[in-house]
Amino acid sequence: MIDLVQDSSVPVTAGELKISDVKVYPVRVGHRNLCLVKVETDAGIHGWGESGVSSRELAVAGAIEHFREFLVGRDAVRIGAIWQELYRGQYFEGGRILTGAMSAIDIALWDIAGKTLGVPIHRLLGGKQRDRIECFITTTKPFDESLIEDARALADQGWRVIRATAGDPGSSTEVHELDVRRSIADGAAVMQEVRKELGDSITLGIDYHHRLSVAEAASFCQKMPSGTLDFIEEPIRQQMPGAYETLREMVDVPFAIGEECASKWDFMPYIERGITSFARIDICNVGGFSEAMKIAAAAEAHYIDVMPHDPLGPICSAATIQFAAAIPNLSWCEVSPYELRDEVGCARLFTNPPVERECFYEIGEAPGHGVDVNEEAAASQTFEYWEAPRMKKPDGSFTNW
Numbered sequence: 001m002i003d004l005v006q007d008s009s010v011p012v013t014a015g016e017l018k019i020s021d022v023k024v025y026p027v028r029v030g031h032r033n034l035c036l037v038k039v040e041t042d043a044g045i046h047g048w049g050e051s052g053v054s055s056r057e058l059a060v061a062g063a064i065e066h067f068r069e070f071l072v073g074r075d076a077v078r079i080g081a082i083w084q085e086l087y088r089g090q091y092f093e094g095g096r097i098l099t100g101a102m103s104a105i106d107i108a109l110w111d112i113a114g115k116t117l118g119v120p121i122h123r124l125l126g127g128k129q130r131d132r133i134e135c136f137i138t139t140t141k142p143f144d145e146s147l148i149e150d151a152r153a154l155a156d157q158g159w160r161v162i163r164a165t166a167g168d169p170g171s172s173t174e175v176h177e178l179d180v181r182r183s184i185a186d187g188a189a190v191m192q193e194v195r196k197e198l199g200d201s202i203t204l205g206i207d208y209h210h211r212l213s214v215a216e217a218a219s220f221c222q223k224m225p226s227g228t229l230d231f232i233e234e235p236i237r238q239q240m241p242g243a244y245e246t247l248r249e250m251v252d253v254p255f256a257i258g259e260e261c262a263s264k265w266d267f268m269p270y271i272e273r274g275i276t277s278f279a280r281i282d283i284c285n286v287g288g289f290s291e292a293m294k295i296a297a298a299a300e301a302h303y304i305d306v307m308p309h310d311p312l313g314p315i316c317s318a319a320t321i322q323f324a325a326a327i328p329n330l331s332w333c334e335v336s337p338y339e340l341r342d343e344v345g346c347a348r349l350f351t352n353p354p355v356e357r358e359c360f361y362e363i364g365e366a367p368g369h370g371v372d373v374n375e376e377a378a379a380s381q382t383f384e385y386w387e388a389p390r391m392k393k394p395d396g397s398f399t400n401w
Contacts, residue, residue, distance in 0.1 A: 016042065016043050017041050017042075017043050017045070017075060017076040017077050017112070017116065018041060018042045018043075018073055018074065018075060018076065019039060019040070019041055019071050019072055019073065019074050019075075019076050020040045020041055020042045020072065021038075021039075021040040021068075021072065022037065022038070022039050022040075022064060022067065022068040022071055022072070022105065023037070023038045023040070024036070024037050024038075024060075024061045024064045024065070024104075025037075025038070025373075025375075025378040025379065025381075026057040026058065026061060026383050027349060027378050027381045028345070028381060028383075028384045028386075029313055029345040029346065029349065030345060031386075032054060032055075032386050033054070033055070033057050033383070033384065033386050034050060034057075034312060034313040034315075035050065035051040035053070035057040035060050035061065035100075035104065036048060036049070036050055036104070036313075036315065036373060036378060037049045037050070037051065037064060037101075037104035037105060037107075037108055038108065038373070038375065039071075039076065039105060039108040039109060039112060041076050041112060043116075045112050045115050045116055046108075046112065046115075047107070047108035047109060047110070047111030047112035047113075047115065047368060048107075048108055048111055048315055048369075048371065048372065048373050049103065049104035049105055049106065049107030049108035049109075049111065049284075049288070049315065049319075050103075050104055050107065050284050050312060050313055050315040050316045050319070051100040051101060051103055051104040051284055051285075052100055052103065052282050052283075052284030052285040052309075052312055052316065053096055053097060053100035053285065054311075054312070054386075054388065055386055055387055055388045056097065057383075058383070059097045060097055060100045060101045060104070063097055063098055063100075063101035064101045064104070064105070067086055067101060067102075067105065070085075070089070071105070076109055076112050076113075077113065077116075079106065079109045079110060079113065079290060080290060082105070082106075082109065083102065083106055083287065083288070083290045083291070086098075086101075086102045086105065087099075087102065087287075094262060094263055094265075095262060096260075096262045096285065099262040099263060099285065099286065099287050099291075100262075100284070100285055102287050102288065103283065103284045103285060103286065103287055103288040103291075104284065104288070105288070106287060106288025106289060106290050106291075107283065107284070107288045107289060107315070107319045107369070109288075110124065110288070110289045110290075110319075110368070110369070111368035111369050112368070113368075114367045114368035114369065115367040115368045117367070118367050119367060120322060120363075120364055120365050120366060120367065120368070120369070120370065121289065121319075121322040121323075121326075121368060121369055122322045122323075122325040122326045122363065125289065125293060125322070125323070125326035126326050127326065128325040128326060128363050129325065129326060129327065129328050129330075130325060130330070130363075131363070132360045132361065132362055132363060133321055133324050133325065133330070133332075133333045133360060133361040133362075133363060134160075134161070134332050134333070134359065134360055135161075135332055135333050135334065135335045135356055135359055135360060135361060136159070136161035136162065136163055136203070136205075136307075136332040136333070136334060136335070137154050137159045137161070137162055137163070137335055137359070138162075138163045138164070138165060138207070138334075138335070138336075139151055139154060139162060139163070139164055139165070140165050140169055141164075142167050142168065143167040143183070143186035143187045143189075143190045144186070144190065147164060147190050147194065148190065148193050148194050148197055151164070151194045151197065151198060151204075152197050152198070155198050155202055157359075158358060158359050159202075159359050160201075160202060160203060160359065161202070161203040161205075161332050162198070162202060162203070162204055162205075163204075163205045163206065163207055163233070164187075164191065164194070164204075164205070164206040164207070165206070165207050165209065166183065166187070166206075166207065166208045166209045166211055167183055167186065167187060168183075168391075169389065170388075170389025170390065170391055170401050171389050171390075172386060172387045172388060172389050172390075174390075175390045175391070175392050176389065176390070176391050176392070177391070177392055177393070177394060178211060178391045178392065178393060178399055179393075179394050180211065180212065180216050180393070180399075181216075183211075184212070184216060184219055184220035184223065185223070187206070187208075187220060188220055188223035188224050189223075191204070191206060191224060191228055191229060192224055192225070192228055195227075195228045195229075200227070203230045203231075204228070204229060204230050205229060205230055205231040205232065205233060205256065206229060206231075206232055206233065207232075207233040207234060207256075208220070208232060208233065208234060208235040209233075209234060209400070209401065210234045210235065210236055210237045210238070210260075210400045211235075211391070211399065211400050211401075212235045212236055213236065214236060214243055214246050214247050214250075217232070217235035217236055217247055217251070218247060218250040218251055220232075220235070221250075221251035221252075221253050222250075222251065226252055229253045230253075230254065231253065231254045231255065231256045231277065231278060232253045232254070232255060232256070233255075233256040233257075233278075233280065234256070234257060234259065234260070234280070235247070235255075237260070237400065238257055238258070238260045238261065238266075238270070241269035241270060241273065241275060244257065244270070244275045244276075245273065245275055248275055254277035254278065255275065255276045255277055255278070256276065256277065256278035256280050256307055257270050257275065257276040257278070257279070257280060258270065258276065258278075258279045258280035258281055258282070258309070259280040259282050259285070259309035260285075261281075261282075261285070261286060261295075262285055262286060262287070263286065263287060263291060264286075264287075264291055264294050264295050264298065266286075267279065267281075267286075267295050267298070267299075268298065271295075271298050271299055271302050271304060272298075272302065274302065276304065277304060277305070278304070278305055278306070278307040278331055279295065279296070279299040279304055279305070279306045279307065280307055280308070280309045281295055281296065281306055281308050281309065281323075282308070282309035282310070283308065283310075283316065283319050283320055283323055284312060284316045284319070285309075288319075289319070289322075289323060292323050293323070293326070293327070296323075296327040296329060299329055300327070300328060300329040303329075304329065305329050305330065305331040306324070306327055306329055306330050306331065307331045307332060307333075307334070308320045308323065308324055308330075308333050308334060309334060310333060310334045310336065311334065311336050312336075313346075313350070314346060314350045314353030314354060314371050315350075315369065315371050315373075317336075317353070317354045317361075318353070318354050318364060318369040318370050318371040319369050320333060320334075321333065321354055321361050321363060321364060321369075322363075322364065322369050322370075324361075325363045333361060335356050348374060348377050349373060349374050349377050349378060350371055350372070350373060350374070351371065351372040351373070351374070352364075352366065352370055352371055352372065353371055354370075354371075388401050389401045
């Protein structure tokens with residue numbers, strides 16, 4: 001039997017790495033909750049993962065409690081076999097809640113593997129293919145002069161890839177009205193001005209957060225000269241690839257799609273039919289490292305770059321960086337623009353969180369994904385309900401946030 005080594009000093013045999021417990025901690029950081037998962041082994045090695053199903057953390061926690069019942073005693077080294085059992089071990093396979101839970105467990109298992117061998121996860125995935133990770137930044141300013149000013153300021157700071165958002169972030173405490181026709185008119189006008197201000201050397205995109213219909217998305221894009229946008233992210237929901245194919249025929253702006261996808265099967269139509277130009281893989285939603293690497297390989301075969309989705313916490317970011325380091329077809333990683341990375345909360349809960357420096361992430365070389373959690377602080381928190389923002393149309397009907 002091959003000896004595995006933790007911290008280059010404590011020999012551990014693969015057969016001894018049995019899962020002894022799986023714990024879940026929904027914790028509050030900044031303005032939202034994070035769903036953290038700890039997998040423990042009888043060798044004393046543990047790993048941390050994170051789920052990306054925001055505002056439904058208790059549903060994910062319930063799934064993890066179900067999974068725990070048969071995971072205890074399993075060999076933590078057999079990550080692929082565990083993934084298959086988690087996915088296929090019930091009649092109703094998959095779905096975002098289950099794969100969100102699976103993602104956290106899978107990330108934790110890869111963290112254990114890296115710690116056991118004393119290497120970062122990217123070494124287990126074939127090694128890093130780049131020296132550092134270029135990032136894109138997001139401006140959350142509304143569709144007015146402040147967006148133009150903010151984009152200029154970001155470019156002056158050195159950012160080469162800038163993404164705008166849909167203008168109104170919404171609120172989880174009160175319903176906001178979304179007048180789509182006004183939004184696309186204001187958005188198209190201001191994005192043209194941003195392009196004029198920044199010139200052609202800056203990569204410019206917008207995330208419309210699936211607030212539009214096919215006709216509305218087409219109208220938005222057609223109001224701007226070709227070349228104004230380098231990509232548009234999630235203008236409509238991704239449930240129907242045919243809807244995106246219809247939109248593809250109507251506009252020439254590259255699409256960035258995938259943050260809603262919960263498996264390689266969800267991604268395949270968008271990759272195989274050439275619908276998306278950027279695969280927005282969310283490692284905390286799609287099934288962890290095990291599934292994300294398969295999707296990245298499929299995207300590479302179709303000359304599609306990966307633009308990882310990462311709006312969550314430090315574990316998600318650390319896992320995303322390890323994943324991004326190991327794939328050949330990376331465009332840029334995301335730096336969260338929101339108030340999530342509350343410095344006090346992060347410092348209290350997390351050790352060694354990733355930090356963007358000069359528009360790049362350094363690739364962590366610590367064993368596993370490199371981030372640890374103050375479990376006592378996590379356990380001391382009481383769960384706080386948080387709802388995603390609500391949006392209504394002018395007629396009072398609900399629409400997508």
